[in-house]
Amino acid sequence: MGPHRQQYQLGRKNERSQRGVTVIGFLILATLIGIVGLGALKLVPIYLNNMRLNTILDDIERDYQSSGRGPTDIRLDLNSRFAVEGLRIPREAITINQGRNAYQLRVQLENRELFMADIYFLVMYDRQVDIPR
Numbered sequence: 001m002g003p004h005r006q007q008y009q010l011g012r013k014n015e016r017s018q019r020g021v022t023v024i025g026f027l028i029l030a031t032l033i034g035i036v037g038l039g040a041l042k043l044v045p046i047y048l049n050n051m052r053l054n055t056i057l058d059d060i061e062r063d064y065q066s067s068g069r070g071p072t073d074i075r076l077d078l079n080s081r082f083a084v085e086g087l088r089i090p091r092e093a094i095t096i097n098q099g100r101n102a103y104q105l106r107v108q109l110e111n112r113e114l115f116m117a118d119i120y121f122l123v124m125y126d127r128q129v130d131i132p133r
Helices: 005-010 023-063 070-083
Strands: 093-100 102-116 117-131
Touching: 023 070, 023 102, 023 117, 070 093, 070 102
Parallel strands: none
Antiparallel strands: 093 102, 102 117
């Protein structure tokens, strides 16, 4: 085939236009990664607070296994541990009920975090531990 016909060969495409990611594709990808990253930045502190709360409740459950302390002592100990960990838990989120053979310590918490515009993340925390009397 002559050199004047090489540019019109079938099956041969313009290699320059098929290389890599286009600018529009890159912008879409960067936007999606940014949105997911923003969500992670908003949710990680809530997750860490829930982990601290789990640790505190596990410690309370372990420390009070053989003691005969009442609900007032449990609430005071909880408040001091929350202060040490830097947690701000509303008083109404904590309930201590008398069960048959144990006190039932329950923490119900709702965290709302603004994501963007009018979109919020809602993270619910609900855990109960039994403390023998």
